[in-house]
Amino acid sequence: MKSLIYKAFIKKDLKTVFGDKIIYLPFIILPVIFCVILPAGFIIASNFMSDASVNDNFKEIPLPEEFQSLNLREKFLYLSLNTIFPSLFLLIPIMSASIIAGTGFVGEKENKTIESILYTPVSVSEIFKAKVLSALIPSILFTFVSFIIFFIILFIGKALSSVEIIIPVVKWFTLVFWLSPALALLAVLFMVLVSAKAKTFQQAQQRIVYIILPLIIIGIGQISGIFILNSLVLFIAGILIFTCNYFLFKFCEQSFVPEKLIT
Amino acid sequence: MELIKAESLCKSFGNHQVVKNVSFVIPQGEIFGFLGPNGAGKTTTLRLLNGLLFPDSGNIEINGSPLSSENISNVHKISGVVTDTAEFYDYLTGYENINFFGQLFGIDSENLKSRAEYLFNEFDIFNAKDKIVKSYSTGMKKRLKLMRAFLNEPKILYLDEPTSGLDPEGSKLVNEYILKQVSKENITVFLCTHQLKYAQDICSLYGFIDNGSMIAYGTFDELRNKVDDSLYLEIKGKNLDNSGSQFLKLKINNDNDASEIISTVIKNGGIIFEAKQIKIDLEQLYFKIRSLK
Numbered sequence: 001m002k003s004l005i006y007k008a009f010i011k012k013d014l015k016t017v018f019g020d021k022i023i024y025l026p027f028i029i030l031p032v033i034f035c036v037i038l039p040a041g042f043i044i045a046s047n048f049m050s051d052a053s054v055n056d057n058f059k060e061i062p063l064p065e066e067f068q069s070l071n072l073r074e075k076f077l078y079l080s081l082n083t084i085f086p087s088l089f090l091l092i093p094i095m096s097a098s099i100i101a102g103t104g105f106v107g108e109k110e111n112k113t114i115e116s117i118l119y120t121p122v123s124v125s126e127i128f129k130a131k132v133l134s135a136l137i138p139s140i141l142f143t144f145v146s147f148i149i150f151f152i153i154l155f156i157g158k159a160l161s162s163v164e165i166i167i168p169v170v171k172w173f174t175l176v177f178w179l180s181p182a183l184a185l186l187a188v189l190f191m192v193l194v195s196a197k198a199k200t201f202q203q204a205q206q207r208i209v210y211i212i213l214p215l216i217i218i219g220i221g222q223i224s225g226i227f228i229l230n231s232l233v234l235f236i237a238g239i240l241i242f243t244c245n246y247f248l249f250k251f252c253e254q255s256f257v258p259e260k261l262i263t
Numbered sequence: 264m265e266l267i268k269a270e271s272l273c274k275s276f277g278n279h280q281v282v283k284n285v286s287f288v289i290p291q292g293e294i295f296g297f298l299g300p301n302g303a304g305k306t307t308t309l310r311l312l313n314g315l316l317f318p319d320s321g322n323i324e325i326n327g328s329p330l331s332s333e334n335i336s337n338v339h340k341i342s343g344v345v346t347d348t349a350e351f352y353d354y355l356t357g358y359e360n361i362n363f364f365g366q367l368f369g370i371d372s373e374n375l376k377s378r379a380e381y382l383f384n385e386f387d388i389f390n391a392k393d394k395i396v397k398s399y400s401t402g403m404k405k406r407l408k409l410m411r412a413f414l415n416e417p418k419i420l421y422l423d424e425p426t427s428g429l430d431p432e433g434s435k436l437v438n439e440y441i442l443k444q445v446s447k448e449n450i451t452v453f454l455c456t457h458q459l460k461y462a463q464d465i466c467s468l469y470g471f472i473d474n475g476s477m478i479a480y481g482t483f484d485e486l487r488n489k490v491d492d493s494l495y496l497e498i499k500g501k502n503l504d505n506s507g508s509q510f511l512k513l514k515i516n517n518d519n520d521a522s523e524i525i526s527t528v529i530k531n532g533g534i535i536f537e538a539k540q541i542k543i544d545l546e547q548l549y550f551k552i553r554s555l556k
Contacts, residue, residue, distance in 0.1 A: 008366040020354055116364065121339040
């Protein structure tokens with residue numbers, strides 16, 4: 001019974017998102033830019049550049065020892081794809097989760113559909129869980145699909161490129177299958193929190209910048225060589241975010257009461 | 264059997280008391296007209312009866328059981344609600360919307376399909392079922408809401424201005440359907456409206472609410488007896504009095520009074536097209552009761 005309700009919510013929320021161009025366009029644009037255009041661009045650029053044209057900053061970024069023997073173009077590609085790119089990639093679960101959760105929570109309030117749901121026999125707590133899942137599951141699947149597309153581009157690049165492409169599989173897998181779901185859930189819960197105050201979907205959407213900003217700082221940190229995130233750091237970050245999510249979930253669940261939603 | 268029982272309900276939002284000590288009982292099969300101006304507390308009472316809000320004090324019994332957070336699901340299973348504050352998903356079709364809410368009511372897919380098709384036909388919007396709700400007119404949306412309220416074959420129907428936005432044809436269709444369900448399935452209706460003529464056509468029990476307080480409650484005859492049980496004679500015609508009036512409304516005590524007035528009018532050269540005895544109507548009753556408070 002519960003799974004049927006969750007399924008109904010997921011189906012309905014996805015249809016609502018994909019019914020409105022303004023909402024779903026970022027969905028399509030983000031992965032196309034991050035998983036196709038950018039990585040392909042990096043690979044193509046590395047094939048046409050000379051070692052001399054590689055920015056000095058790249059030369060100074062401390063790489064793991066096993067990669068010290070790479071030439072500058074290979075270093076450029078390694079750093080582009082595996083240090084700068086991951087923080088951009090993490091925007092995919094955050095943005096997709098926040099878009100679905102935004103329409104799911106704020107949108108329901110804005111369009112007066114939440115009261116319709118509250119008149120059904122589904123309990124408020126089940127509605128809350130269903131709505132969290134209906135934002136979380138599609139955004140995680142969407143992230144996985146984006147990752148597969150990204151990997152396909154990398155493997156095509158590997159076959160065609162004259163510059164060696166090194167793919168740190170453990171790091172990417174930790175990022176995609178551990179950190180991304182944690183961040184997606186964080187984004188969903190953040191939207192629930194924001195939805196209590198925001199009156200429109202756009203207002204709520206603007207506040208997601210509070211999650212994106214730290215990622216951008218991390219991205220800049222990577223480019224400037226201040227720190228390089230390895231698999232262990234990503235794994236620990238995932239644990240911290242999941243722990244934070246647990247408390248946030250409990251808090252949001254308790255504040256999800258009809259009186260606050262309809263008045 | 265008393266299907267809805269509200270006892271001394273009070274509800275405030277901040278310092279503003281929206282519902283003040285409201286009590287009423289609605290037996291099964293009755294259509295209860297909950298009448299009052301906008302902002303009187305009708306929608307808040309409807310939400311209290313459905314457990315979307317909890318009263319600050321007072322008790323509610325639905326179908327013989329006290330309403331509590333534990334049995335809200337059971338109450339919703341036997342209820343259907345139509346209100347302007349409970350909308351549809353604009354980007355889903357009428358059928359997709361109905362299908363979604365049907366699933367939340369736990370109706371299995373086969374029954375849901377046949378029930379939905381039956382109701383789309385009954386409410387005369389079958390041809391629009393595959394169009395997105397955004398493209399529906401106000402009247403079509405209202406029909407779809409009524410359809411959704413009947414989806415789970417409810418024992419109690421809560422209707423908040425059910426015919427607003429409907430054309431006369433739509434109103435007639437909806438009223439006929441509601442009355443048919445009341446007589447056939449013995450459902451109980453809680454109807455909030457400020458359209459008094461409409462309420463008089465359909466309701467069997469009334470509650471007048473003003474500024475959060477229930478100022479009168481009872482059947483039409485009970486309420487009328489409280490304020491005015493006079494008879495009136497209404498005459499339409501030509502030259503009905505010295506000033507040449509075409510319409511007269513006079514208070515009478517009995518049939519003899521009526522007969523005398525008619526004779527006098529004719530004797531004085533008046534022409535009568537229509538003459539009828541009427542009692543005070545709901546609208547007059549409503550304003551009279553409000554003016555007394």
